[in-house]
Amino acid sequence: MTEDEGRLECFTIFLAKKGLEKPEDTIEAPEKLRQFAISDTDGALGTLYVQSRSSNPPKWGKFFAPQVDASQLGWVSSTSAVLHVLVDGRALLLTFGQGRHLLKSACWEDRFGLRVTLNSIGENRVRSIDKNTLDTVGRHTRVQISKESAPSEFGLDIERDLLRAITGTPTDKTLGHTLSGLDSLHTNVRVTLETLRPLLSRYLTQFEKETFKETFPWIDHISDVKDPLLKEHLDSLMLQTIAGRHSDKCWLAVPEPIEWAQIAGFRYRSGNHAIHHDIHLETFLADSGITPENLTVDYLEGHKISAVDGEDVKRYAWTAYKCMYCEVEHGGNTYLLSDGRWYKVASSFVNLWSGVQKSAT
Numbered sequence: 081m082t083e084d085e086g087r088l089e090c091f092t093i094f095l096a097k098k099g100l101e102k103p104e105d106t107i108e109a110p111e112k113l114r115q116f117a118i119s120d121t122d123g124a125l126g127t128l129y130v131q132s133r134s135s136n137p138p139k140w141g142k143f144f145a146p147q148v149d150a151s152q153l154g155w156v157s158s159t160s161a162v163l164h165v166l167v168d169g170r171a172l173l174l175t176f177g178q179g180r181h182l183l184k185s186a187c188w189e190d191r192f193g194l195r196v197t198l199n200s201i202g203e204n205r206v207r208s209i210d211k212n213t214l215d216t217v218g219r220h221t222r223v224q225i226s227k228e229s230a231p232s233e234f235g236l237d238i239e240r241d242l243l244r245a246i247t248g249t250p251t252d253k254t255l256g257h258t259l260s261g262l263d264s265l266h267t268n269v270r271v272t273l274e275t276l277r278p279l280l281s282r283y284l285t286q287f288e289k290e291t292f293k294e295t296f297p298w299i300d301h302i303s304d305v306k307d308p309l310l311k312e313h314l315d316s317l318m319l320q321t322i323a324g325r326h327s328d329k330c331w332l333a334v335p336e337p338i339e340w341a342q343i344a345g346f347r348y349r350s351g352n353h354a355i356h357h358d359i360h361l362e363t364f365l366a367d368s369g370i371t372p373e374n375l376t377v378d379y380l381e382g383h384k385i386s387a388v389d390g391e392d393v394k395r396y397a398w399t400a401y402k403c404m405y406c407e408v409e410h411g412g413n414t415y416l417l418s419d420g421r422w423y424k425v426a427s428s429f430v431n432l433w434s435g436v437q438k439s440a441t
Contacts, residue, residue, distance in 0.1 A: 086272035092180065093265045093280070094188040095287065096171035103127060103164045106173060106187040113182070117382040118163065122273050126186075131182060133158050139391050141324035156391050167280045180264070181394050185384065193261020194245065196283050198292035198299065200255050201248030208247035208257070210337055211235045212418055220244070223386045242418070243299060244336065255282065280413055287290070307414065314376045314415050314422050319410040322361070323373045330406040333360045334387070335419045344390045348383070348400075359403060361384055380404060 096106045103110045115127040141150035162182050163174040173183060205228045213219040223234045227248060247260035256269035271279055292299065305311050321330045345355035348367045356363055365372060370379065382402035387396040402420040409415075414425045 085270045085371045086275060086347060089268070089269060089271050091265075091267050091271075092175045093267065093283065094173040094175065094183065094191070094263065095190055095284070096173060096187055098170070100187055101166060101169070101171045103129070106171060106184055106434065107162055107164065107182055108184055118273065122276060122277065125273065125277060126163050128161060128163050129182065130159060130161045132381060133160075133393075148415040158393055163279060165206040165277070168284055170284060170331055172280050172284075174262075178394060181397055185381070185399050188263055190263055192267035193259075193263055194243070194264050195289075195292065197246050197248060197259040197261055197284045200250040200252070200259055201246075202232045203253050203295045204228060205232065205249040205251070206234070206246060207249070208245075208260070209243065210245040210262070212242040213242050218333075220337045220362065228263045242423070244419070252278060254280075255286070257401070296403060300436070305424060311422055314410065314417070318404070318406045318417060319375060319377070321406060321408060322375055325372060327361065330361065332364055332385075332400065332403045333405055334358045334359065334396075335402050336396075338387060338396055342389050342395055343387045344392075347388060350384075351387070355388065364400060375401055377401065 100106050107113070107129055110129055113131050116128040116130065118125045118128050135155035137150035138153055138156045141148065141153045144150075144439045158177055160178040160182055161176040162179045163176070165172045165174065173188070175183070208222065208224040209226055210220065210222050211234075213221065225233060245260060245262040247258060247266075250256055251258055254269075256267040260266040265283060268281075269279065305314065318330060345357055346359050347353055347355055348359075348364050354367060356367075364385070365375070368379075368383065381399050383400045384397050385403055386394045387402055389395050399420070402422075404417055406417040407414065408417075416423050416425055
């Protein structure tokens, strides 16, 4: 390895939506964070925003009290950070530690990491796939295989499975040893501060390409709803379904594969509020003090559900809307809400699912 190549770094990168170029557009209360100006040979590169947590004895130490003094068990702390960089007129956000929780909800481009990865890896160089199966239990599956292969080796059902994330090896190793992602891009790449700016510019170029449609033509086989008026109507139908207490049609669930072994529970509100072993619509409403009849989409989009570990450190966080699953009928078609998006389900799948339900009864 030469000095110019840099050491191997693991980055998580978000692309802010167009029009959100300022730090205050994407970072929660940046004025309350420690700030460090970062530069390269071309001048100012960006600003590093850092949030440090105070050190405390580990919470598990209470189990051994009073026989063991918790202060003798060491101290636990964590640091979260975001590097805000402007490249080619767009803001990119590199998060470190639990830095993603410093970002404002929905400030980033959907599928940035997925598009960069798909446009960069070869068809036969896939190592891992995360998929959602559009059915009434909202299954999340992560499939990993022992060697690089084509997507066909991962058991995808193109009529029912949504690709959530993909991991593979880029054909151009200067983009990274591995790339992975859905909304954020995870990259393992040799880079320095001096070469970071051009690397981020190349990721932007990969994001804008459409070549993935040639290599992976099945990616958009299930159509998500783009019409804002239709989405608004489907949201209205969802709220009516919840108000009607049809729990078999709408419910809350974790929207992505998580490391359950790391999770102690879930919180519906920040602070020292109750920790729940799982997330449910009924407990969410009860904890929030809101009735099903008064629930709104704005409320769902404005309230986060967090997964915390045994030290009460936030490991995952999503808006309640992103955790909502719902099935509604409209205009003779079936629509499913999954991961914060509405999808029109192919009639072949609806017929298949109806047959499964009938055979089960």
